[in-house]
Amino acid sequence: MLRRHIKARGISDPRVLEAMAAVPREAFVEPGLTRRAYADGPLPIGEGQTISQPYVVAWMVEAAEVVVGNRVLEVGTGSGYSAAVLGRLAETVYTVERRAVLAKAAAARLSELGCDNVSVRHGDGNEGWSEHAPYDAILVTAAGPGVPGALREQLRTGGRLVMPIGGRWATQRLVRERCGEAGQFTREELGAVRFVPLVDEVC
Numbered sequence: 487m488l489r490r491h492i493k494a495r496g497i498s499d500p501r502v503l504e505a506m507a508a509v510p511r512e513a514f515v516e517p518g519l520t521r522r523a524y525a526d527g528p529l530p531i532g533e534g535q536t537i538s539q540p541y542v543v544a545w546m547v548e549a550a551e552v553v554v555g556n557r558v559l560e561v562g563t564g565s566g567y568s569a570a571v572l573g574r575l576a577e578t579v580y581t582v583e584r585r586a587v588l589a590k591a592a593a594a595r596l597s598e599l600g601c602d603n604v605s606v607r608h609g610d611g612n613e614g615w616s617e618h619a620p621y622d623a624i625l626v627t628a629a630g631p632g633v634p635g636a637l638r639e640q641l642r643t644g645g646r647l648v649m650p651i652g653g654r655w656a657t658q659r660l661v662r663e664r665c666g667e668a669g670q671f672t673r674e675e676l677g678a679v680r681f682v683p684l685v686d687e688v689c
């Protein structure tokens with residue numbers, strides 16, 4: 487998986503590659519799908535949601551420039567897979583999931599795997615997780631029309647926010663925003679992606 491799908495597409499940060507190698511993706515997919523766990527595509531995780539394609543996880547994590555000591559917020563816990571990868575790189579990871587069933591399953595899985603620096607909360611990620619702000623990096627793993635204001639407010643100066651921007655059916659672009667010294671945000675477009683929508687009701 488690492489060589490064929492991740493390094494071959496240009497992911498080169500050795501720490502990101504090490505984190506991807508260390509997290510067992512099969513632990514995050516349904517038992518009947520373990521044989522496809524390392525294939526180059528998204529997989530269903532129940533509740534109509536998906537665990538992202540491994541390459542996309544590596545791409546977002548690299549784009550967020552997570553380094554030792556960082557405090558990271560993720561919106562869209564899903565299976566908990568990307569949170570586990572982030573947990574290998576960051577000091578602490580806070581991840582928010584709107585679906586109670588998924589949040590509970592992810593929290594149990596992460597604790598079983600010993601990902602002790604990752605905390606899961608059931609709630610609306612559009613609001614971030616203000617108790618632990620500011621964050622060095624924020625990753626949103628569901629697509630919306632724009633960056634939620636609360637997430638910008640919870641990003642530290644110099645922090646990076648990575649999120650797919652676009653509608654449910656429209657083309658989505660992965661963007662990175664940086665928070666500058668004067669509190670201004672600069673945006674870069676990184677490429678085309680396809681994510682499930684960021685929805686604002688919890689269930």
Ligand code: SAH
Pocket residue numbers: 531535536537538561562563564565566567568569582583584585588609610611612627628682683684685686687
């Ligand atoms: N990062 C995940 C993949 C996430 S799929 C993994 O590695 O498995 C996107 C997830 O975002 C879904 O689980 C969906 O329920 C969740 N989501 C959508 N809108 C949300 C919101 N407003 N707040 C929190 N989670 C949300």
